[in-house]
Amino acid sequence: MNDIQRYLSLEMTLKPETIDIAGLIEDVCAEPTLAPLKHSGTLNIMTPMPDIKADARQLRMIFHVLLHNAWQYRRPDKPLQVRLSAVTIGDNVRFRIDDNGMGISPEYRPQVLEMFTRLVPHNERYPGTGMGLALVVKALRNLDSQLDIQDGIDGGTAVLFDLPLAR
Template sequence: MTTEVASNADAFAAARGLLDVLPQMVWQLGSQGQVQDVNGRTLRYSGRPREAFLGLRFAELIHPDDRTQVLADWHTLIAGGRPFQLSFRLCCNQGRYYWFLFQVQPLPTPSSNFAWLASGTIVQAQKQAEAELQRLNHTLEQHVEQRTAQLLRSNRSLEQFAYVASHDLREPLRTISSFVGLLRRKYQGQLDDQADRLIAMTVSAAERMNKMIDDLLAVSRIGQHPPFQPVNLQERVAAVLENLHVLIEDTGAVVEVGQLPVVVGDTSQLSQLFQNLIVNALKFQPPGRVPAVCIHAVSLDGMWQFRVEDNGIGIAPADFERIFGVFQRLHDRQTYEGNGIGLAIARSVIEEHGGTLWLESQLGEGTAFLFTLPEP
C-alpha cells in the first residue's frame, strides 16, 4: 500500500464512526476504480463483509447492462479531476440490483493520481417512477397516433362527403329546382292561391337546400387551403364592409373599426370569418334598433385578441356553446333568416389558424365575439 493510499485509508478509518451511520453508501476508490474501503451502510446493502470489497473494482458490482457505459463515463470524468455524478444499477443483498446515484469527489493526494470518495443514494423509487412515466408517455403517444389516424380517416370521410355533396346531391336538387321553376313560370297565376304558395315554398326550400350544401362544403374545405401568407386585416375588413354596404345602408348600421394588424393566414377564410361575425351582428337586432358594431384588436402575450361587439338581442349563457354547432339555430327562420352554420365556420377557421373563439353576452344588451390569432 502506497503512502498516499495509506493516508487516505487512515482518514477513512478515523471517520468510520460517522460514515457508518450515514444513510448512503460511502466508498473510497483508487484512480482505477478499485475499492479501498467502504462504510457500514455498504455492508448492510450488499450483505458482504468489508474484506470482500477491498481491492475489488467497483465495476464488478454494476449491472452488466450498465457496466460498459459507466466505465466509459468514469474514465472520462476522472480525467477532469472535478466532482461528478454517476447513476447505475448496483448488485445488493441476495443478488438483487437497485438503482443508485453516486456523488464522486476527488481526494487530495501529493501525486497527480486522484483518489475518490463516492457516496451513493438509492434512487430505485425515482427510477421506477421515471420508467412508469416513460411507459405512460409511450402509451399517450400511441393514443395520439391512433387518434391522429382516426382524425385522418374522418377527414377523408369528410372529403368524400364533400365530393358527394357537390355532385350526387346537387344533381337531383338542380333537377327539382329546374322543374319547379318551370312550373312557376308557366302556371303562376293560372292556378289557385294555394298552388302558387306551394310552388313558392318549394322554390324557397330548394334554394335553402342549395345554400346548406354550399355551407357544408365550406366547412369541409376549411382544412384545405394554400400555405398561409401575411394578411392585412385592415384591408380585409374594409373589403367585407364594402361587400355588405347594401345591408349596412338598409339597416342604418354604424360600424366602427379600430386599427387591425397583419396576421399570417388564409385570406379567403379570414374574410369569411369577419363577414360571418359582422352579418350576425347586423342581423340579430331587436325591431327598431339601429345596429352598432365595433371591431378592434389588442396584442396580448404573443397573440392578437380581436373583439367584434354589437348591441343586438344577446345570447343566454346556456346557449354559448350550442350556437357553434352545425345547423344550430336559436330562432325560427321567420324571425331571423339563415342556416345556423356561420358560427361553426367561424370557430373552425379560428382553430385552423391556431386561435380560440368565445363570446361574452347578456340577453337584450348585445354580444361580443372574441378570438385570438398568433402574432407573426
C-alpha cells in the first residue's frame, strides 16, 4: 500500500481495544523494514509500558513510522540510540520516543507535519514521499491526540503523544 492509500485508509472506522504496548512494539520492531534498528542501533524500552485503549492498526502504523524515521534520519557518524518511555498522567499515557539522530530545528517542526514535506533531498539514503509524519498526525487526530516534537538525545529528535489508559 502506498502512502496516499495509507493516508486515505485512516478514514476507516476505528476499533478501539485494549492494547499491550510492549507486545505491539515488539511486533513492530520485528518487521523487516525495522530489522536494521535492532542490529545496528540501541532501542531501550523503558518499563513498565501500561496498556492503552486505541485502534491497533493505527497505533502500529504510528510506532512503525516514528521508529523508522529514527532509523532513517540517524547520524552516519554515531551509533543510533532510541529510547521509548511512557508515563501515566491521569487517565492518559504520555509516550516519548527520543533518538540521537539528525534532529529537527524548532523552526521546521510545524512544517514537517504537513503532507509531502521533506527537509532532506530525496535520494538512496533518504527515500520516501514526505508523508510519514502526516500519517502519524492524522492517526493521532483520529485517536484524539496530537504530536509534539522536541529536542532528543544529543541534538536528536523527541516525539511525544498522549493516548488513553486502558481501564
